[in-house]
Structure formats: C-alpha cells, structure tokens
Amino acid sequence: xxxxxxxxTLLAATASVLLGQAAFAQSYPDKPITMIIPFSAGGPxxxxxxxxxxxxxxxxxxQVIVENVGGAGGTLGAARVARSEPNGYTIFLHHIGxxxxxALYRKLSYNAVDDFTPIGLVADVPMTLVARKDxxxxxxxxxxxxxxxxxxxxxxxxxxxxxASHLCGMLxxxxxxxxxxxxxxxxxxxxxxxxxxxxxxxxxxxxxxxxGQIKGGKIKAYAVTTRNKVxxxxxxxxxxxxxxxxxEIAVWHAMYAPKGIPKPVADKLQAALQYAVKDPxxxxxxxxxxxxxxxANRATPAALDQFLRSEIVKWTRIIxxxxxxxx
Ligand code: ASP
Numbered sequence: 001x002x003x004x005x006x007x008x009t010l011l012a013a014t015a016s017v018l019l020g021q022a023a024f025a026q027s028y029p030d031k032p033i034t035m036i037i038p039f040s041a042g043g044p045x046x047x048x049x050x051x052x053x054x055x056x057x058x059x060x061x062x063q064v065i066v067e068n069v070g071g072a073g074g075t076l077g078a079a080r081v082a083r084s085e086p087n088g089y090t091i092f093l094h095h096i097g098x099x100x101x102x103a104l105y106r107k108l109s110y111n112a113v114d115d116f117t118p119i120g121l122v123a124d125v126p127m128t129l130v131a132r133k134d135x136x137x138x139x140x141x142x143x144x145x146x147x148x149x150x151x152x153x154x155x156x157x158x159x160x161x162x163x164a165s166h167l168c169g170m171l172x173x174x175x176x177x178x179x180x181x182x183x184x185x186x187x188x189x190x191x192x193x194x195x196x197x198x199x200x201x202x203x204x205x206x207x208x209x210x211x212g213q214i215k216g217g218k219i220k221a222y223a224v225t226t227r228n229k230v231x232x233x234x235x236x237x238x239x240x241x242x243x244x245x246x247x248e249i250a251v252w253h254a255m256y257a258p259k260g261i262p263k264p265v266a267d268k269l270q271a272a273l274q275y276a277v278k279d280p281x282x283x284x285x286x287x288x289x290x291x292x293x294x295x296a297n298r299a300t301p302a303a304l305d306q307f308l309r310s311e312i313v314k315w316t317r318i319i320x321x322x323x324x325x326x327x
Pocket of ligand 1: 043159
C-alpha cells in the first residue's frame with residue numbers, strides 16, 4: 001500500500017514537472033535571450049556569434065542579444081555560463097577553446113562537458129597567418145627565417161591561453177623551434193587593432209576576422225592553415241604548400257546552454273540552430289568571410305557531445321606533450 005502510494009506520488013510529481021516544463025516551453029522565449037561570447041566584440045567568435053544570433057532572432061521571434069565576456073582565453077565567459085540559470089535565456093557560443101581549456105588550466109571552475117547542455121556545432125573556420133603591414137618578410141618562408149633569427153624580439157598577439165590564436169602560435173613555435181614574445185588580449189578583435197597600428201608584429205587568426213583587413217591591404221597575409229585554399233582569399237597559399245608541411249588547424253565553433261535546461265527548451269534552441277545553419281543569410285555572410293555553416297547533421301546535441309569529447313582527448317595529448325599550462 002505504502003509502496004503503491006509512493007509510486008503514485010512519484011508519478012504525479014513527474015507528471016507535474018513535465019507539464020510545468022511543457023507550459024514553460026510553450027511560452028519560451030518570452031523575453032530576450034543572452035548569447036555569451038567569451039571574447040571581445042569585433043573579433044571572429046563575436047562575428048560568428050552575431051550572425052547566428054541574427055538568424056535565431058528571426059526563428060525564435062525574440063531578440064538574441066550578444067554579450068561579450070572576454071578574458072583568460074575564453075574561460076571567464078565559459079565559467080559565467082556554467083553558473084547561469086538553466087532556463088534557456090543564457091546561451092553560449094564558443095570555439096575550440098572549450099576543448100583545450102581542461103588540459104591547459106590546472107584550476108578550472110567548471111567542467112567543459114558536464115556543466116553544459118550541447119546544442120550543436122556551428123561552423124569550422126580556417127585561420128590565417130598575418131602580420132603588420134610593414135613586417136619585413138614577404139612570404140611564409142621569409143617569415144619563418146625572420147622569426148628564427150629574431151626569436152623573442154618578435155611579438156605574437158593572441159587571445160589568451162587556450163584561445164585558437166594561442167594554439168596556433170604554440171603549434172607554430174614548436175614547428176619552427178622558436179620562442180616568441182606573446183601578447184595576450186581579451187580577444188583578437190582588439191589584437192587586430194594593434195596589429196593594424198603596428199604595435200604587435202604578427203598573429204594567427206580566423207578568416208572571420210582577417211579577410212576584410214587582408215583584402216583592404218591593412219595587414220600582410222602569409223598563409224591559410226587549412227588543407228585547401230579558401231575561396232574568398234584565392235591568392236593566399238596553404239601553410240603546407242608555403243613552407244610548413246602538415247601545419248593545419250581549423251577552428252570549430254559550437255553552441256551550448258548551461259546544464260539542466262528543460263528538454264523542450266533545448267529542443268527549441270536546437271530547432272533555431274537548425275534553422276540558422278540552413279539560413280541563406282548565414283551562408284552568404286560566412287562565405288564572404290571564407291567559411292560556411294556546418295552540415296545540419298553536425299548542428300545537433302549528439303554530434304557536438306561526441307565531437308567535444310574527442311577534441312578534449314586529442315588536445316589533452318598534444319598539450320601535455322608540449323608541457324604548456326596556465327595557473
Ligand atoms: N579568435 C580568437 C582566438 O584566438 C578569439 C576571438 O576573439 O574570437 O581564439
């Protein structure tokens with residue numbers, strides 16, 4: 001009897017939670033959603049985030065507002081999201097850094113997998129090796145020998161430990177066996193301003209930040225870091241063909257919410273992401289910046305969950321072998 005009552009009470013409680021969730025999801029979203037970007041405004045992650053926010057705003061009929069929470073290679077923004085209320089009004093767009101931070105940071109206030117609800121992958125973006133306009137080298141081989149000859153006199157801008165620019169720089173330094181002086185920023189948006197102003201020598205950054213400046217002749221470009229050339233920058237060779245065989249890195253971006261959001265809300269966000277990756281506006285804007293949204297079957301929670309876990313394993317191995325840590 002008691003057992004039956006307990007069972008009935010449990011069933012009733014579960015039903016009321018589900019009904020509550022369904023009612024909540026039906027009105028969701030009834031106020032603006034904040035999309036946290038863990039880097040400065042004007043940078044590549046911000047650019048991708050704003051394009052997706054615009055498309056999701058159309059689908060959800062509710063404003064998706066970008067908030068930039070930069071610092072510590074993206075980990076400050078990620079920590080903020082992990083602590084946010086799981087109600088669907090805070091979402092997160094980050095990049096490959098979600099998978100590198102667990103190995104790079106000895107103390108991380110969040111778990112990159114367990115504290116987030118995966119929504120889906122968003123876009124893979126090539127990187128470019130770029131320098132201030134009056135940097136002496138004219139091609140990648142020239143850049144490599146200049147850096148090897150001048151080592152720590154050369155300054156390399158990045159977006160902090162664990163950022164894509166940090167990773168690319170780390171791989172470059174190990175490939176050419178030269179230590180550079182790194183200058184960290186809260187994002188490569190402000191780093192790009194200093195590169196254009198000649199305050200730093202060079203950096204490696206996503207095409208979503210560099211395409212306009214390369215085309216406008218405001219910076220020098222040496223190579224793209226993907227296996228194939230990018231259509232929007234047809235004159236730029238791949239790093240492999242220009243002197244760094246096998247030097248490949250593409251930056252993946254993905255969308256998350258805090259862990260524990262109601263399933264129907266997660267489903268709605270997932271539908272909005274599916275809409276965005278097929279949206280012609282998104283495709284056009286990304287094409288202009290040398291990339292494209294992921295295929296719809298990668299813009300799913302299961303694909304992101306599996307990919308994130310595999311990326312953590314991959315980067316932990318590489319980072320441990322390089323012996324790089326943040327405190
Ligand atoms: N592209 C930057 C990075 O190096 C971050 C950003 O500003 O989006 O990770």
